[in-house]
Amino acid sequence: MIPTAFDYIRARSIEEALAALATHGDEAKLLAGGHSLLPLMKLRLATPAVLVDIGRLDDLRYINDVGDYVAIGALTRHRSVETSDLVRSQAGLLAEATSYVGDPQVRHMGTIGGSVVHGDPASDLPSALLAMRATLVVQGPSGQREIAVDDFFTGFLDVSLGVDELLIEIRVPKMPDARWSFQKFNRRAQDWAIVGVSVVVNNGSSGIGLVNMDSVPLRAVAVEAAVNGGASASEAAQVAAEGANPPSDLNAGPEYREHLARVLTRRALAVVGC
Amino acid sequence: MEVAVTINGESYSREVEPRTLLVHYIRDFVGLTGTNVGCDTSSCGACTIHLNGESVKSCTILAVQADGQSLTTIEGLADGEVLHPMQESFRQCHALQCGYCTPGMVMAAISLLDENIAPTEQEVRLGLKGNLCRCTGYHNIVKAVLHCAGASV
Numbered sequence: 001m002i003p004t005a006f007d008y009i010r011a012r013s014i015e016e017a018l019a020a021l022a023t024h025g026d027e028a029k030l031l032a033g034g035h036s037l038l039p040l041m042k043l044r045l046a047t048p049a050v051l052v053d054i055g056r057l058d059d060l061r062y063i064n065d066v067g068d069y070v071a072i073g074a075l076t077r078h079r080s081v082e083t084s085d086l087v088r089s090q091a092g093l094l095a096e097a098t099s100y101v102g103d104p105q106v107r108h109m110g111t112i113g114g115s116v117v118h119g120d121p122a123s124d125l126p127s128a129l130l131a132m133r134a135t136l137v138v139q140g141p142s143g144q145r146e147i148a149v150d151d152f153f154t155g156f157l158d159v160s161l162g163v164d165e166l167l168i169e170i171r172v173p174k175m176p177d178a179r180w181s182f183q184k185f186n187r188r189a190q191d192w193a194i195v196g197v198s199v200v201v202n203n204g205s206s207g208i209g210l211v212n213m214d215s216v217p218l219r220a221v222a223v224e225a226a227v228n229g230g231a232s233a234s235e236a237a238q239v240a241a242e243g244a245n246p247p248s249d250l251n252a253g254p255e256y257r258e259h260l261a262r263v264l265t266r267r268a269l270a271v272v273g274c
Numbered sequence: 275m276e277v278a279v280t281i282n283g284e285s286y287s288r289e290v291e292p293r294t295l296l297v298h299y300i301r302d303f304v305g306l307t308g309t310n311v312g313c314d315t316s317s318c319g320a321c322t323i324h325l326n327g328e329s330v331k332s333c334t335i336l337a338v339q340a341d342g343q344s345l346t347t348i349e350g351l352a353d354g355e356v357l358h359p360m361q362e363s364f365r366q367c368h369a370l371q372c373g374y375c376t377p378g379m380v381m382a383a384i385s386l387l388d389e390n391i392a393p394t395e396q397e398v399r400l401g402l403k404g405n406l407c408r409c410t411g412y413h414n415i416v417k418a419v420l421h422c423a424g425a426s427v
Contacts, residue, residue, distance in 0.1 A: 001293055008275060008292030008338055031339070038334050039315060051292065055339055079328075103404025104389075105319065105382065108328040109335065189403040190317060 002038070004047045011054050014139060017166055020052045022141060026163045028052050032075055032114035035106050060113070060168055063087060069135075069171045074113025079104070081112055091172040093180035093200050097128035100182065103190050113167045116152075119159040119216070121247075122192035124184065126153060126217035127209030131180075131198040134172045140165035153216040178202035181271035183264040184211070187251065194251045195260035197240070199268035201227065206274075213244040213261055220244075223265055233274045237266035277341045281306065282350025296340050297321045297332035300347060308348040308377045312406070319405030322378035323347050329385030331404070348377035351384075360384050360422045369418035371409035379405050383419045392423055 011017035021028055029048035031037060032055055040046040054060070060075040063084045070090050072081060081087055082098040101107055101115065101124050115125050116136070126149075134149045141164055154160050161167060184196040196211030197220070206227040208220040222243060226236035241258035248254055277294075278287040281304060288303045300323070301307050309332060312320030316334040323332045324346040351358035357365065360380050370376045379402065386393065386401035393401060398419045399412075407415060 001291075001295060001298060002336075005291065005293055010338070031336075034336065034339065035316065035334055038336070042314065053339065103319070104385065104401055105322055105329045105331045105404045106316065109325070109330045
């Protein structure tokens with residue numbers, strides 16, 4: 001039993017979900033797979049008065065080839081992303097990072113959109129989306145708008161999504177010839193990354209996203225510049241923690257996280273052949 | 275709110291509060307207590323069942339989310355006295371000690387083989403990462419899954 005009672009609305013369409021958000025404002029939370037939200041509610045860290053269940057909006061469950069990008073519906077489950085031939089061949093880094101999310105049971109239920117809008121800086125997927133320069137499509141009362149992933153994560157568990165808006169699609173540029181690596185360091189099987197890194201190099205241009213190195217997932221822009229300028233893996237990795245403000249918790253302090261960022265970035269760069 | 279589900283081929287319907295977790299619906303209302311609650315934080319996997327054929331953690335799903343869906347619990351595996359092949363493999367390989375994690379392990383293992391009919395030992399270990407055995411009996415659990423998959427162990 002979730003400790004705090006709430007009202008439950010099952011949305012049968014995007015319009016119904018948006019109408020419920022318009023009515024209940026910030027008292028409402030959207031429920032997709034529930035694998036980020038329900039654990040918070042059990043701990044009373046989230047106590048929404050109204051849950052708007054969008055889990056039945058099957059129209060938002062798809063992976064499509066759309067010209068120069070792969071379009072992934074927000075309610076697509078992690079397992080579908082992980083095993084999609086299209087994602088694996090055109091956006092392999094995202095498939096790889098997704099395979100590290102939680103465990104098989106979590107990936108059967110959790111959704112890419114739910115994970116991303118949760119805005120957890122320790123989550124695996126944002127690092128891949130940052131590295132690949134994804135675009136997020138949200139829908140609100142006045143229609144759709146696109147948000148570059150660089151502008152999406154605004155604070156700890158906070159994203160640039162209005163209380164009356166719904167994430168509907170994630171667009172990942174197709175990179176069939178890219179070389180990439182996802183490196184994650186944790187102590188126990190299903191834990192969040194203490195630090196993780198996504199690296200992709202495509203047509204001579206690099207993208208590097210860091211996990212759990214700040215209150216938001218962030219790009220290692222100094223490493224990107226070094227790689228693009230021809231630095232070796234070990235040279236470029238030296239600046240992996242530049243500009244980051246790593247958190248301190250039971251697993252690690254900032255200095256150790258900075259060390260991990262350098263080591264994991266060097267390993268990832270070595271995998272991609274820098 | 276009315277929640278109607280099919281569990282192990284039987285239909286059930288019950289009025290529940292929206293905050294009721296699926297595992298409590300199964301255990302407290304339907305009375306199928308083979309599915310255990312372990313950590314209640316989606317870490318340990320003791321509550322693993324199949325939702326429309328795939329392994330999920332029933333402590334992290336609201337009963338209302340499962341409305342209209344088809345569930346399988348550990349009680350739904352055996353055919354009378356004849357154990358499911360995975361249960362039989364667990365028995366033969368002595369893959370349980372205290373037994374608390376066993377229902378979730380078996381459900382996770384069946385889902386794993388549904389997706390990968392011939393896993394390597396490493397794939398079995400990764401595929402069961404969502405299930406904890408506090409007796410640390412992993413060696414024989416992995417052996418049982420490989421045995422069920424037809425590997426010589």
